[in-house]
Amino acid sequence: MREIKVERLLINYKTLEDFKQFQAYGLQELSMLDDLKNNLVENDSESPFYGIYYGSTLVARMSLYERSAKFDDYFDPPQDYLVLWKLEVLPEYRGNNYARLLVDYAKSFNLPIKTNPFIDSHGFWDYMGFEKASYNMERDLGENPYIWMPKGVKQI
Amino acid sequence: MREIKVERLLINYKTLEDFKQFQAYGLQELSMLDDLKNNLVENDSESPFYGIYYGSTLVARMSLYERSAKFDDYFDPPQDYLVLWKLEVLPEYRGNNYARLLVDYAKSFNLPIKTNPFIDSHGFWDYMGFEKASYNMERDLGENPYIWMPKGVKQI
Numbered sequence: 001m002r003e004i005k006v007e008r009l010l011i012n013y014k015t016l017e018d019f020k021q022f023q024a025y026g027l028q029e030l031s032m033l034d035d036l037k038n039n040l041v042e043n044d045s046e047s048p049f050y051g052i053y054y055g056s057t058l059v060a061r062m063s064l065y066e067r068s069a070k071f072d073d074y075f076d077p078p079q080d081y082l083v084l085w086k087l088e089v090l091p092e093y094r095g096n097n098y099a100r101l102l103v104d105y106a107k108s109f110n111l112p113i114k115t116n117p118f119i120d121s122h123g124f125w126d127y128m129g130f131e132k133a134s135y136n137m138e139r140d141l142g143e144n145p146y147i148w149m150p151k152g153v154k155q156i
Numbered sequence: 157m158r159e160i161k162v163e164r165l166l167i168n169y170k171t172l173e174d175f176k177q178f179q180a181y182g183l184q185e186l187s188m189l190d191d192l193k194n195n196l197v198e199n200d201s202e203s204p205f206y207g208i209y210y211g212s213t214l215v216a217r218m219s220l221y222e223r224s225a226k227f228d229d230y231f232d233p234p235q236d237y238l239v240l241w242k243l244e245v246l247p248e249y250r251g252n253n254y255a256r257l258l259v260d261y262a263k264s265f266n267l268p269i270k271t272n273p274f275i276d277s278h279g280f281w282d283y284m285g286f287e288k289a290s291y292n293m294e295r296d297l298g299e300n301p302y303i304w305m306p307k308g309v310k311q312i
Contacts, residue, residue: 027301132183137187137204
């Protein structure tokens, strides 16, 4: 049986080429590619992405970034928290719980998590124990903020 | 010939029902509906949305919110700017320049504009005179920030 595990993705030309298979490929990836080309980041340095390989194929990924308590507008008491984005599994690899593995990995840091899911993926986030944040237009604008909180943490 | 114009959308049950036709319907709209039901906002008060009606059908919309210079991380000199989101034309009404009319309307305020387009709509934003913001992960996370600047304004 093939071992399936979540790993930190390294910034190199292979990873950045792999990223092109994902629908949410955008300015973030283009900017990483520029930085690599211009030697502004080292080859094989750590990226903000975590992913799952099936053999040598990157089949799922997510991005995680730790925001400092200073910028926390979501949780009570204010604290360091993770922003999760670009969670995506390639279409032909769906149905294998890869998204669940990635989100469980994010939860293992035991920090609150905030994400902004596509509107049609809410069943998944509910299932993963996330809840809707109380919508605040000035803070959230066009986002659909969903949050997960370890024990002892509340929404603002 | 039918008159096509951009108008400020009013918060009432008809508007909120009309919104359900749009793909980006999310927590923002659900929260507006709750506020209306609980009399936290007045019926027919102004919403942050602008739209185009074809007869009595809402066929296109966008949301606009003015951020104060104090929160400006995009423009030089720092200044009040508009955040534009949920620009969308119902599928059967596309190809009539409605999206263009809405964005031109946003530009008519003569403030810089920031938006976070879907990755497959970049041709449209280029055509409308928007440019990619220099991607900054800490600021932009999973966004693809595109900006438009009136004369005399630069990117940070």
